[in-house]
Amino acid sequence: MPKTRRKAPTRRKAGPAARRAPEQAPLSPDAWLDAAGGAIAEGGFDNLRVLALAKRLGVTRGSFYWHFSDHAELVVRFLERWRDRRLAELAYLAANPDPNESELRKIFRLVLREPARNARQMRVELAVREFARRDAYAARIVAEVDRARIEHVARLLRHVAADEAQARDLALLVYVATIGGRVVLTAFPEDESAIERIEQLIIEFLGSRSAGRADSAVA
Amino acid sequence: MPKTRRKAPTRRKAGPAARRAPEQAPLSPDAWLDAAGGAIAEGGFDNLRVLALAKRLGVTRGSFYWHFSDHAELVVRFLERWRDRRLAELAYLAANPDPNESELRKIFRLVLREPARNARQMRVELAVREFARRDAYAARIVAEVDRARIEHVARLLRHVAADEAQARDLALLVYVATIGGRVVLTAFPEDESAIERIEQLIIEFLGSRSAGRADSAVA
């Protein structure tokens, strides 16, 4: 197992069977994980093949089995990195609230933030979820992320809801609708605007609940 | 290719290498498709292997390649049967409305009817959706079913909505929340009741719209 890393990872040009060229920096584990993300985005975790990653990186599997013990470890490390990044982006949003954005609008941007624009990240998200249906460890990872996200949405919805329990229900509704939108929209790529209208409807719904409050809620 | 079938399909006892026993009825294509459904429910379309189906049915692959030309045909026939059944159950619900059920309640039972109780069918549904993200034909199949379902929900929501366009938006919201609930709940099997509360919230929302339009139409 590698212990230290000295240079930044670099994509190497795919020399057919050339020995490591001196100017090429060595591959980092993160480079393998990035390539894994590409394969997963394309075809899910069943498409995660060491052979394909090596070809994509322009090396042979000999490199892989130096950085990783086996295929299973690749899966585990990918899942953990994915979880850590999702949790980190949540923490960032919690620490840096955008004052120019309404509370409700912010919620949607939060739930699946980048994925809305980053198609690859969205596909990875769905692939992880799909994998979690048959892998116990992935299920735990997804549960952690889901719990954190819903918790965060619920915190933002405390003003809107009557009590804490209702805030959690509302948060779950928002989360579920967002996830569902991602899933269904893959079948309906033609009306990309539908998700916008749905967001609008939910905002309207939430706004009607906080009718008593002077809502600075809607932007 | 087979042309006619005389007897009902029967599960045969898994004799190790036994020739076809006379009392065993021949396998129908539907038997293979049912077995395929099991494999898909367990591990998605990537888990659809002829070898495994044959073992499950207690025969060898020789039988499969008589009923089907190849693996691809199995996939196509499975998808088409799946679509036909979904459309048929929709048509049945449209033709036989339950007068004891409220319009709104009926909607949820309609969208993903059996899957709510039939775990296997729900997993197949999600697997088909996942496969549709990388297979063009499956995407078409899913789009057909989605369109029919949303259309149906929208028809039931015409009283509630202001105009036809809004009925479609509301229907999409309901559909998306339901699908999303199925996806997220696989990660949260512990609170099965959450989907119930979400349904309740949406019903409340829809009810508030039909009650009167005094409340806020938020921009």
Place this chain on the structure above:
DNA sequence: CGGATTCCATACACTTGTGTACTGAGTTGC
């Protein structure tokens, strides 16, 4: 400079899966 270390290439053994050609037992129809 010269070993030790890092990183990757190569070759081999093994497994699992597809598709095809051929065979052959049962059944049906005439």
Place this chain on the structure above:
DNA sequence: GCAACTCAGTACACAAGTGTATGGAATCCG
């Protein structure tokens, strides 16, 4: 009865993928 058809078993060729053992070039470090 007997040929023809139905259906499944068997064997072979082929492909793709994993893991391991080993060698070897670069590089680092003292």
